[in-house]
Amino acid sequence: MTSLALFPSPRRAGGRVLTAMAIALALAITPVARAEARVAPDTFADLAEKVSPAVVNITTTTTVAASTGPGPVFPPGSPFEDLFRDFGIPNVPGHNAPRRSNALGSGYVISEDGYIVTNNHVIDGADEIQIEFFSGDTLPAKLIGTDPKTDVAVLKVESPKPLPFVAFGDSDVVRVGDWVMAMGNPLGQGFSVSAGIVSARNRELSGTYDDYLQTDAAINRGNSGGPLFNMDGQVIGMNTAILSPNGGSIGIGFSMASNVVNKVVGQLKEFGETRRGWLGVKIQDITPDMAEAMGLETASGALVSEVPEGPAADAGMLSGDVITSFDGGEVKDTRDLVRRVADAPVGQAVRVVVTRDGKSETLLITLGRRELAEGESVPAAVSRPQAAERDMLGMIVTPITPEIATEMGLSSGTTGLIVKSLEEDSQAYEKGLRAGDLITEAGQQPVASLGDLDARIKEAKDAGRKSLLLLIRRGGEPRFVALPVE
Structure with missing residues (x-):
């Protein structure tokens, strides 16, 4: 049975490679000019040579708690003792002490002063982070900030010399059929290159801010956090997940579009945390029958189901309003609105156009900060009806x-x-x-x-x-x- 697998990172224990499941998403980015369409390249060698110095392998070290579960016990000196200890089987003498576990992933340098982008799950819980460069040099890295909602992490290394880095491309101009190249550390085989095309755009898996590019470039475990390049050597995606019946690549991979994480990376570098805009409404998509019931011409926009205390309420938004435009751009659906609001600066006053009672109204709303608003209480549940019916x-x-x-x-x-x-x-x-x-x-x-x-x-x-x-x-x-x- 085929299933969607988020990248596990290969792990090592006792000198042997093991695999451990982990989630992956990511980001990066500065918009650039649209690249013109190209014919199939004769070779990817020049591109690989150009970007390789900026791609890195990441090794993390984590202390694993002692195991207390049951398991086989062998007499001292048994040939099975070493075998089972190497593979992490509990209750072998000496095994129950805390031990160190290494995990592998990928990443890439985004500035000459040593900032590196990878997936949050690659470094989550790590005690130590080591960066291996294409040259063979290694440097320790410190964590600058993470965003679990998009599975992004920004690291920093101190290098005695400027580091090679890659630029970020505009994922919005990428077209289905464009050539792409992936690079990373699949299954611990560092600095591996694979190539393919963009198979689809705007894929959504499970996150609020999902916007994946689907590709048939081979992506496997350990590619987490690695870059997906266009033919100009710009990062237009971060390799994240695969659809596979066995955990290996079958040509259906997903890379988070670079534009999703543009502001996340910038905010993590500047503040060490995210600062997303907050409108303060509960919304839902409009179905064709709902549009008919409301007298709307099309089933588009975001229907406001509730306006709790917050920026939208202060500006006069009402339950039942249909948000059709945000900050000058058309709102297609709830997913579109959520992402655009999140990308808007906290404290910015934006014009929001709503349809109310068949008429268009414009509201000026000063956005709050989503991180501060999360966790607010909601009205109590209703569960026991009675009386006239x-x-x-x-x-x-x-x-x-x-x-x-x-x-x-x-x-x-x-x-x-x-x-x-x-x-x-x-x-x-x-x-x-x-x-x-x-x-x-x-x-x-x-x-x-x-x-x-x-x-x-x-x-x-x-x-x-x-x-x-x-x-x-x-x-x-x-x-x-x-x-x-x-």
């Missing part, structure tokens, strides 16, 4: 009373309809609604009673709409759902 839109719903709200830990002024039950073959269930959800709006208007919901359903039908937009809350999280009214 009716079957509406395929659900049994009941109004919430002040007594029920207090019992559930909500404020006494909480209003809405609770979903008491629904059938698994209903449209509401298929759209994701579940018993215990709290409906607070219908047709982008508050609902506090069954009569309110009746009125919203009638209004949608009178307007010729096939669906009604509901705002629900589950576990403190708001979400819009469009349900058919026919």
Whole structure:
């Protein structure tokens, strides 16, 4: 069965190479001019010779705690004793003491004064970091800063002479079919080169800021943190993950696009930490049926499901607004908005265009800092409905009373309809609604009673709409759902 594998880094224990799973993402970068399309190169030798001095192998040393688990015990002098000790099997005499473990990865120099970019997982938890250069020289490195969200780390070495370094390319101009070359330390085989093409763009795996280039250039364990070059020798990606049934390359590799990490690397160098912009809204993508229910021409933009206390609330943004433009650029979807807000400077005032009640409005919002805002509390969950009830839109719903709200830990002024039950073959269930959800709006208007919901359903039908937009809350999280009214 084929699965997606994030790069493990080869590890050594007792002189033998072992492998250990680890996550990889990364970044780097300064925009450059668009390179013109090229024919297939006769050779990659000139390119490899040009960039090799700036690519490095990274070895980390970590203290591994003593093992206490059961295992085979052999008499002193047994031939199996050395064998099992070398391969890390516990309960061999002398094995249970803390030991040192080495891990291997890749990286590259980004400035002549010794800054190096790699993956966070390559150096995570390391006691010592050693950099091996193409020349054979080695230098110790100190950690400048990391960003676990993008798996990026910036290191620094002190060199008596200026170091060769590579420039960063603009990953946004890379096209499917462009030639690329990867270089790194796969499986401990340092300074290995592989070549291929860009197979796809804008791949998303699991992270908030994912923007991967897919390539068929051979990428294996130990390539983590290594660069993906264009034909001008510019870094346009950082090798990160592979899709493989066996852990080895089958020609489906993923490199984080260089532009994703441009500001991350700069911030880590300047501050030792990230400082991402924060808008202060909860958002969701707009589906075609939701667009129809809202009277929108296209299912694009980011729908605001909640506006807690923060920059957006201070500027007058409301739940139900559709964000269509941020800082002068069109917003395609939630993923697009999240990344662009994160890249915007903290404290910057930006123009945000929203669609509200069929009209366009522009808000001037001064961005906060996401790192400071994370971890804020959310409203309590709703779980136990009761009182008067009716079957509406395929659900049994009941109004919430002040007594029920207090019992559930909500404020006494909480209003809405609770979903008491629904059938698994209903449209509401298929759209994701579940018993215990709290409906607070219908047709982008508050609902506090069954009569309110009746009125919203009638209004949608009178307007010729096939669906009604509901705002629900589950576990403190708001979400819009469009349900058919026919």
